Amino acid sequence: MEEHFKQIASLIGDPTRATILWTLLDGKAFTATELAIAADTSPQNISMHLNKLVQAQLLCVESQGRHKYYKFARKDIAYAIEALANLIPVEIDQKAKTNTIEVPVKYCRSCYDHLAGKIGVAVTDSLIDQKIIIDQGKNFELSANGQAWFTDLGINISGLKQLRRSFLRPCLDWSERRHHMAGALPAALLDKMLNEDWIRKMQNSRAIVITAKGQQMIDKHFKLPL
Amino acid sequence: MEEHFKQIASLIGDPTRATILWTLLDGKAFTATELAIAADTSPQNISMHLNKLVQAQLLCVESQGRHKYYKFARKDIAYAIEALANLIPVEIDQKAKTNTIEVPVKYCRSCYDHLAGKIGVAVTDSLIDQKIIIDQGKNFELSANGQAWFTDLGINISGLKQLRRSFLRPCLDWSERRHHMAGALPAALLDKMLNEDWIRKMQNSRAIVITAKGQQMIDKHFKLPL
DNA sequence: CCAACACTTCATTCTATACTTAACTGTAAA
DNA sequence: TTTACAGTTAAGTATAGAATGAAGTGTTGG
Numbered sequence: 001m002e003e004h005f006k007q008i009a010s011l012i013g014d015p016t017r018a019t020i021l022w023t024l025l026d027g028k029a030f031t032a033t034e035l036a037i038a039a040d041t042s043p044q045n046i047s048m049h050l051n052k053l054v055q056a057q058l059l060c061v062e063s064q065g066r067h068k069y070y071k072f073a074r075k076d077i078a079y080a081i082e083a084l085a086n087l088i089p090v091e092i093d094q095k096a097k098t099n100t101i102e103v104p105v106k107y108c109r110s111c112y113d114h115l116a117g118k119i120g121v122a123v124t125d126s127l128i129d130q131k132i133i134i135d136q137g138k139n140f141e142l143s144a145n146g147q148a149w150f151t152d153l154g155i156n157i158s159g160l161k162q163l164r165r166s167f168l169r170p171c172l173d174w175s176e177r178r179h180h181m182a183g184a185l186p187a188a189l190l191d192k193m194l195n196e197d198w199i200r201k202m203q204n205s206r207a208i209v210i211t212a213k214g215q216q217m218i219d220k221h222f223k224l225p226l
Numbered sequence: 227m228e229e230h231f232k233q234i235a236s237l238i239g240d241p242t243r244a245t246i247l248w249t250l251l252d253g254k255a256f257t258a259t260e261l262a263i264a265a266d267t268s269p270q271n272i273s274m275h276l277n278k279l280v281q282a283q284l285l286c287v288e289s290q291g292r293h294k295y296y297k298f299a300r301k302d303i304a305y306a307i308e309a310l311a312n313l314i315p316v317e318i319d320q321k322a323k324t325n326t327i328e329v330p331v332k333y334c335r336s337c338y339d340h341l342a343g344k345i346g347v348a349v350t351d352s353l354i355d356q357k358i359i360i361d362q363g364k365n366f367e368l369s370a371n372g373q374a375w376f377t378d379l380g381i382n383i384s385g386l387k388q389l390r391r392s393f394l395r396p397c398l399d400w401s402e403r404r405h406h407m408a409g410a411l412p413a414a415l416l417d418k419m420l421n422e423d424w425i426r427k428m429q430n431s432r433a434i435v436i437t438a439k440g441q442q443m444i445d446k447h448f449k450l451p452l
Numbered sequence: 453c454c455a456a457c458a459c460t461t462c463a464t465t466c467t468a469t470a471c472t473t474a475a476c477t478g479t480a481a482a
Numbered sequence: 483t484t485t486a487c488a489g490t491t492a493a494g495t496a497t498a499g500a501a502t503g504a505a506g507t508g509t510t511g512g
Contacts, residue, residue, distance in 0.1 A: 004314045006244045012310070013239010014500075018232040032459060045501055047460055058313065066458045066509040080313050083306040084238070085231050087284065240470075258489060271471055273490060292479040292488045 011056050016041055017049050021081050028178060029069035114190050120180035126222040140168050153192060160184040237282050242267055243275050247307050253339045255295035308337060339413040346406035352448040366394050379418060386410040
């Protein structure tokens with residue numbers, strides 16, 4: 001056990017790896033190159049360090065085309081890193097406390113046929129919190145509650161399931177670097193939101209605006225005060 | 227902030243210093259020579275490392291004649307070290323379970339100032355079963371019954387509550403992967419158990435042995451036949 | 453197709469810093 | 483006193499492992 005502790009400690013102890021972990025603390029996934037820039041080092045070097053962190057199961061990777069997105073393998077890893085950061089002697093600690101306020105949802109976009117961007121991630125998070133969908137890592141599952149919830153919204157679940165396309169799956173978001181929902185179900189949800197005039201698509205852009213009605217309904221259904 | 231984090235991380239990252247911190251986890255103060263033996267290195271070397279840890283305010287020193295006693299400067303430092311130990315990947319941990327050398331330490335041990343390991347989890351479970359403490363997930367609460375129970379044991383609840391430190395909180399155990407109690411209350415409980423000679427700390431280890439008297443009393447108070 | 457890109461692998465170089473050797477201060481017993 | 487002990491300081495050395503250079507693989511988009 002002591003040996004393993006020393007292993008973990010020395011893994012975290014290297015300045016470049018410490019910077020990687022620190023950067024990842026904001027919860028987003030980062031590409032290798034981005035982390036290289038953050039840590040001010042070469043791609044080869046960051047590759048070596050990321051490998052070590054993945055092998056120790058501190059980080060996990062997801063390939064997307066020629067990019068690799070890295071993030072913490074488990075939540076408790078981020079917590080332990082934070083605990084370490086809290087060991088910093090009291091004097092410096094003061095200023096950090098001010099910018100921890102939750103960032104408002106302001107950047108909204110759709111991705112092909114479903115919600116993406118900050119709102120896509122926020123909606124997904126909300127449905128997971130409400131146990132409407134279950135996050136199983138590699139895929140999302142619709143719970144029994146969830147079936148009722150979508151049916152209440154007027155979405156025909158069984159109809160969607162008969163389509164040839166994927167019903168529900170996680171999709172890594174370009175802007176947020178977090179998972180949001182993709183597939184027939186979230187497409188139907190976007191459709192619904194547009195039809196009910198909760199949101200409107202901007203011309204010639206993927207940007208989306210939330211209507212006054214939408215603000216109320218999104219708060220009601222997703223428990224997301226905007 | 228990031229700079230300071232890197233500093234702390236690299237401080238903990240050195241194997242010799244990691245061993246020092248690991249050794250100090252049992253809550254006792256150690257002399258420089260004892261730590262040198264534990265870390266299997268020279269007095270000069272340990273002196274250098276201890277200096278760095280003291281300067282970073284991770285440890286504090288107390289001189290006593292020609293000896294110097296080192297211990298954690300604050301409790302949260304021990305907790306952060308424990309949190310790091312919890313990051314060890316699960317499958318490696320499996321092998322460790324079969325490794326008989328560590329078993330006694332995992333079974334019965336104290337973590338800084340409170341009971342941990344199997345006995346820590348068992349005691350916690352028992353108190354929850356008996357509704358002496360209430361498990362609220364993120365925190366533990368002492369019930370009305372519980373106040374009486376601890377008072378009967380001769381523990382001064384209101385005195386403990388006035389201390390600046392946390393009174394009672396869950397702490398994840400690295401060996402059991404379950405919650406046990408940490409804070410002023412369980413620290414007082416460990417104190418009581420040592421004073422009454424229910425349990426004894428082993429020399430040079432965090433292992434704990436249960437005395438014959440302890441077996442009876444633990445069965446009586448915690449309904450735990452051992 | 454090709455060129456640019458994201459990332460990896462491996463052999464080599466480099467360097468930070470842990471450790472050593474040696475000489476010191478202060479404390480405690482004998 | 484004297485001897486042994488606990489710990490420190492300073493200067494020099496050694497080496498683990500981080501960084502680099504060169505040469506890959508696989509992906510994307512014009």
